[in-house]
Amino acid sequence: MPQLFTPLTLPAPKGPGLALRNRAIIAPMCQYVIDREDGVPTDWHLQHLGSFAAGGFGLVTVEATGVEARARISPRDVGLWTDEQQHAHERVVTFLHSQGAAAAVQLAHAGGKASTYPWLPGQPDGTVPVADGGWTTVSSVDGPVLPGLDAAKGLTVAEIAEVVAAFADAARRADAAGYDAIQLHAAHGYLIHQFLSPLTNTRTDEYGGDEQGRTRFVREVAAAVREVWPDHKPLGIRISATDWLDGAWDVAASARLIRRLADEHGVTWVDVSSGGLGGGATIPVGPGYQVPLAAELTRQLADLPLVVSAVGLIDEPIQAETILATGQAHAVSIGRAALRNPHWAASAATRLGVPRTDIPQAPQFWRADW
Numbered sequence: 001m002p003q004l005f006t007p008l009t010l011p012a013p014k015g016p017g018l019a020l021r022n023r024a025i026i027a028p029m030c031q032y033v034i035d036r037e038d039g040v041p042t043d044w045h046l047q048h049l050g051s052f053a054a055g056g057f058g059l060v061t062v063e064a065t066g067v068e069a070r071a072r073i074s075p076r077d078v079g080l081w082t083d084e085q086q087h088a089h090e091r092v093v094t095f096l097h098s099q100g101a102a103a104a105v106q107l108a109h110a111g112g113k114a115s116t117y118p119w120l121p122g123q124p125d126g127t128v129p130v131a132d133g134g135w136t137t138v139s140s141v142d143g144p145v146l147p148g149l150d151a152a153k154g155l156t157v158a159e160i161a162e163v164v165a166a167f168a169d170a171a172r173r174a175d176a177a178g179y180d181a182i183q184l185h186a187a188h189g190y191l192i193h194q195f196l197s198p199l200t201n202t203r204t205d206e207y208g209g210d211e212q213g214r215t216r217f218v219r220e221v222a223a224a225v226r227e228v229w230p231d232h233k234p235l236g237i238r239i240s241a242t243d244w245l246d247g248a249w250d251v252a253a254s255a256r257l258i259r260r261l262a263d264e265h266g267v268t269w270v271d272v273s274s275g276g277l278g279g280g281a282t283i284p285v286g287p288g289y290q291v292p293l294a295a296e297l298t299r300q301l302a303d304l305p306l307v308v309s310a311v312g313l314i315d316e317p318i319q320a321e322t323i324l325a326t327g328q329a330h331a332v333s334i335g336r337a338a339l340r341n342p343h344w345a346a347s348a349a350t351r352l353g354v355p356r357t358d359i360p361q362a363p364q365f366w367r368a369d370w
């Protein structure tokens with residue numbers, strides 16, 4: 001059996017952990033489809049996410065999901081702070097389970113990169129003005145997080161506690177909706193990353209300064225979430241393992257952070273992405289360009305009960321298989337290749353020689369013969 005189609009367990013602090021039928025994970029992908037701008041997942045989400053489950057993926061990660069209204073990247077994004085949102089998530093999760101996939105939700109706060117126009121054809125760049133349904137954003141400090149965005153307002157210590165509580169509330173709702181795993185969004189220049197990186201965190205209080213200070217916010221979020229999230233369910237995190245700039249956030253800092261989150265807060269899954277804070281970084285984008293970051297964390301953190309997933313331009317089944325077979329990661333997260341072909345996992349199974357009877361797919365696809 002190819003590595004990609006070997007089952008994988010995401011460990012949890014108690015119990016056997018979360019068993020996945022294979023190592024192909026759907027990366028979170030914002031859809032910007034909610035016309036009502038109320039954060040409630042729609043039929044689009046059901047079919048978008050559902051097709052990945054029917055198409056054989058082991059774990060489907062739901063897009064960046066705002067833990068409060070101002071946490072959304074755009075007004076058309078998913079949230080998890082109301083009962084109505086929770087019930088709509090539950091409908092999606094129930095369907096994913098019916099197709100043999102596990103369900104994760106990416107709990108997110110976009111911070112100073114919130115309230116932007118949706119990344120859809122014909123949409124402008126930048127911050128949506130308050131008059132047009134946008135909002136004043138928050139961040140680690142006052143000012144724009146990136147050129148072209150409106151200035152964010154730096155959170156006070158009391159306001160940080162409210163955001164931490166919002167993450168915990170969303171985690172409680174994620175459990176009630178039936179999710180199997182949470183992925184905290186600490187990557188791509190959003191709020192947690194805005195605290196982690198010296199590029200955007202110039203605070204002088206206990207939430208800034210040295211690594212201990214800059215990592216305090218994410219450690220508090222992980223602690224608060226772990227407290228309400230059942231012990232038998234895995235808690236994961238997506239990080240930007242590097243800002244791709246000297247003197248900024250890097251792989252060494254990422255390894256120290258993940259070790260601490262694993263030891264102190266029961267984090268058992270890290271999805272390794274990169275970038276998101278600009279700063280003139282040169283990113284060597286190409287096939288599998290972030291895999292070396294995952295490989296480094298896999299190597300340095302091998303003694304922990306931790307699953308490392310690699311992501312970024314992993315498009316080909318043989319490429320995914322090579323990453324796993326050479327021990328560079330334990331799983332792969334697939335984004336755009338799955339947008340192009342939601343049944344990527346089932347077709348990859350055929351390409352890698354999995355016997356027809358073991359191909360992860362909805363029985364309705366049996367005659368597809370891939």
Ligand SMILES: Cc1cc2nc3c(=O)[nH]c(=O)nc-3n(C[C@H](O)[C@H](O)[C@H](O)COP(=O)(O)O)c2cc1C
Nearest residue numbers: 027028029030063064311312313314334335336337
């Ligand atoms: C349409 C789209 C939406 C995305 N939304 C998110 C998101 O909600 N959260 C996130 O962490 N990354 C998001 N990403 C990044 C992907 O999860 C992934 O890391 C990236 O696309 C690289 O993987 P790929 O080359 O397999 O697509 C998005 C990417 C795309 C293409």
